[in-house]
Amino acid sequence: METIKPELLRDCAQKASSFAHSPFSNYPVGAALQTEDGAIYTGCNIESSSYGLTVCAERNAIASAVVNGHKKFRALAVYSMNGATPCGACRQVIWDICGDIPVYVFDKSGRKEVYRSGDLLPNPFDNTKLEKKNNQ
8 A cells, every 4th residue: 555645745736736727816726635546636726706616626636536436535635825724615525525534734835734634624514414214
C-alpha cells in the first residue's frame, strides 16, 4: 500500500488551483484526493454568476475520483492563497464519501495544517442517522 505524500498532494492541488474559474471572488482553490490505491484526482473551484451553483474544488476532486470508479480514499489536500479549510458543504461530502481521512490545508507561503475530516465535522449527519426500510 502506497503511503500518503502530503507534498505531492499539495503540488497537485496547487496546479489544480491554476485552472480555477473564480471571476467573482478571485479566490482560486485547488484540491487533490488520493485514493486507496495511490491514484490522485484533482479539482478546482468553478464559480457561477448564480452563486449557489458554484462548486468547490474539494467536491470536484471527489466527483472526479468517484466517476472514475473509486470508493476508498486515503487523504485530501486543499490549496488556497491563505489556507482556508473546506466549507460546510464540502465537509459533509468529504465525510459521506471519504470517511475520516486526513485533510491537509496548504497556503501560498508553504504553511501546512493537518485535520481529520471527523474533526472538521463533529457529530455528522450521515447514513447511521437514516432510518432503514424493512426491505433494505
